[in-house]
Amino acid sequence: MTIGPEGCLDRVGHDVAGWVWLPAEPARRLRVEILFDDPPTRIGVLADRHRPDLEGAGKGDGRHGFAVPLPDALIGREPAVDVRLPDFPGARLRGTPRRAILTLGFVTLRAxxxxxxxxxxxxxFLAGMVRLNGGCADTAVPGVADLRSWLAGGADRCWLIAERGGRIVGHCRIGPGWPAQANTGALTLGIELHPDVRGFGLGRQLMLAAHRWAAGRCARLExxxxxxxxxxxxxxRGLGYVDLGPAALPETGEIHRRMAIGLAAPRGPAWDAGRAIILVG
Ligand SMILES: CC(C)(COP(=O)(O)OP(=O)(O)OC[C@H]1O[C@@H](n2cnc3c(N)ncnc32)[C@H](O)[C@@H]1OP(=O)(O)O)[C@@H](O)C(=O)NCCC(=O)NCCS
Structure with missing residues (x-):
């Protein structure tokens, strides 16, 4: 079986950066085309930049990175960005397509x-995230009925979303389940943002909103x-979570760091998460 190119679009902002290589021919440098949709623009580049992280990960000699500045004409237009390999027309890089967001602007957080x-x-949204990560959304994402029944399962759970321009760009789920153990006063939190909106401080704000919901409803988040x-x-760590040591994911045995933060009950009533918090990033 021939193994095709492997790579990822890592960053889309003031520059567009990623990597791609052909494991069967590690010395080969692949040609890359970066496509923008607004206005249609195409930039060709060779993926030959040295990246220590790629070398460390065993991707040949690590000279498989690419980076181009966002063209001035596209700044502020939030174009969609895609990557094509002229020598492998059917190949798609992980993390594509993306949108070049330079300023976050208004985001609402609510349950x-x-x-x-x-x-x-x-x-x-969850299916799109699985596809961006190169996974199969059919098996990895809960169905709408499962999600509705999870929400109806009790007052010990909440699913927050972050919305920007009417589009969901992130979520944070709080409820029972691994790694928190039942009847210990702890609930578990999981968070994920779309790559387009990472690094703007939104993850921190979504975590703080989750803490606000959880304070008074559980003693600890894990x-x-x-x-x-x-x-x-x-x-x-910046939010004050402490490390509780390694924990194996029950389904796969993969080792994770288990972390926790204690939450004091609020002075007033707990946050009604149905009402949105509006952020300006
Ligand atoms: C993890 C995640 C939720 C963080 O959200 P975010 O909005 O990108 O993070 P923020 O911009 O709020 O940054 C929070 C902190 O992360 C750190 N950070 C930010 N960018 C970073 C980077 N590129 N590399 C390492 N740390 C970084 C900083 O400590 C920052 O704190 P500071 O603002 O005080 O400097 C988000 O990146 C994400 O969804 N990642 C993919 C999914 C995932 O990993 N989920 C968690 C599974 S346990």
Whole structure:
């Protein structure tokens, strides 16, 4: 079996950066075309930049990175960005397509409503995230009925969404489940943002909204992070989470860092998460 190119679009902002290589021919440098949709613009580049992280990960000699500045004419237009390989027309890079967002602007945070279109929209968002990560959305994403029944399962759960321009760009789920153990006063938190909106401080704000919902509803929040997820670990440590040591994901045995934060009950009533918090980033 021939193994095709492997790569990823890592960053889309003031520059567009990623990597791609052909494992069967590690010395080959691949040609890359970066496509913008507004106005249609095409930039060709060779993926030959040295990246220590790629070398460290065993991707040949690591000279497989590419980066081009966002053309001046596109700044502020938020164009969609896609990457094509002229020598492998059918190949798609992980993390494509993306949107070049340079300023976050207005974002609202609120709990999803079990009635109406929120569950369908959230499932659509989750499926899109799995596809961006190169996974199969059919098996990895809960169905709308599962999501509705999870929401109806009790007062110990909440699913927050972040919306920008009417589009869901992130979510944070709080409820029972691994790594928190039942009847310990702890709930578990999981968070994920669309790559277009990472690095603007939104993850931190969504976590703080989750804490606000959870304060008074549980004594402690727990989460599990992969040890190499430096960005997430920095966020959690910065918020005051402490490391409880390694924990194996029950389904796969994959080792995570289990972390926790204690929450004091609020002086006033707990936050009614159905009412949106509006952020300006
Ligand atoms: C992890 C995640 C939620 C963070 O959200 P975010 O909006 O990108 O993060 P923020 O911009 O709020 O940054 C929070 C902290 O992360 C750290 N950070 C930010 N960018 C970083 C980067 N590129 N590398 C390492 N750490 C970084 C900083 O410590 C920052 O704190 P500071 O603002 O005080 O400097 C988001 O990146 C994401 O969804 N990642 C993919 C999914 C994931 O990993 N989920 C967590 C699974 S456990």
């Amino acid at each position: 999803i409503r079990p009635v109406g279109t929120d569950p369908e929209r959230l499932c659509g 989460l599990a992070a992969l040890p190499h997820n430096a960005h997430a670990l920095a966020l959690y």
